[in-house]
C-alpha cells in the first residue's frame with residue numbers, strides 16, 4: 349500500500365498541495381489529473397523522496413519515507429519519469445545495471461527472459477546494442493519499465509509513459525502495467541489510460557479530488 353498522510357508539497361515557495369491524504373491499495377490503478385503545472389509530477393516525485401515534504405508523511409508498504417529509508421523505498425518502487433536517466437552508456441548495460449548491485453547480484457535474468465520482456469514492451473533486441481543517448485524518450489521509458497519488470501517490481505509510479513508512443517507500443521505498455529499484481533500511481537492525459545484506471549484523482553486548488561468512474 350502507498351499512503352500519503354496529510355502532506356504539504358512546496359516547490360520554490362509555491363504551494364502545490366496543502367494537507368492532502370491519499371491511500372492506494374495493492375493492485376490499485378490510480379491516475380492523477382489536473383491542469384499543467386498543478387503538481388502531478390511533483391506528487392509522484394515526492395513518493396521517492398525527490399521533493400521534500402513541507403508537512404506530513406509517506407509510507408510504502410508500512411515503511412515511512414525518511415533519509416534513512418529512501419534507498420530502500422527507491423529499491424522497492426519503479427519510478428518512470430518523463431525522461432528517465434538510464435545510468436549507463438549502452439542500453440544493455442543500463443538494463444542490467446541493478447544486477448551489479450549487492451541486493452540483486454546473482455539474479456541477472458537469462459538472455460531469453462530479457463528478450464522476451466523487451467518483446468512484451470514492443471522493443472526489438474537491436475536496442476540492446478545502442479548507445480543510451482541515441483534512443484528516444486519513449487524507448488527510454490520502456491527500457492526503464494523492462495528493467496523494473498526484470499527486477500520483479502510491483503509498484504510503479506509512471507509519469508506520462510504513453511504520450512510519445514504509437515498505438516501498438518502503448519497497448520503493450522498498458523498490458524504490462526495494468527496486470528492485477530501491479531500497483532500503479534500515474535499521471536496521464538490519455539483517455540485509454542484513464543479509462544483503464546480504477547481510480548481517477550484530480551488536483552484542484554491544492555487539494556486532491558477523487559472523481560467516481
Ligand SMILES: Nc1ncnc2c1ncn2[C@@H]1O[C@H](COP(=O)(O)OP(=O)(O)OP(=O)(O)O)[C@@H](O)[C@H]1O
Nearest residue numbers: 359360362364382383384385386387388389390391
Ligand atoms: N525544478 C523546478 N524548478 C522550479 N520550479 C519547478 C521545478 N519543478 C517543478 N516546478 C514548478 O512546480 C509546479 C508543478 O510542476 P509539476 O511538474 O509537478 O506539474 P505537472 O502538473 O506535472 O505539470 P505538467 O502537466 O505540465 O507536466 C510548476 O509550476 C513548476 O513551475
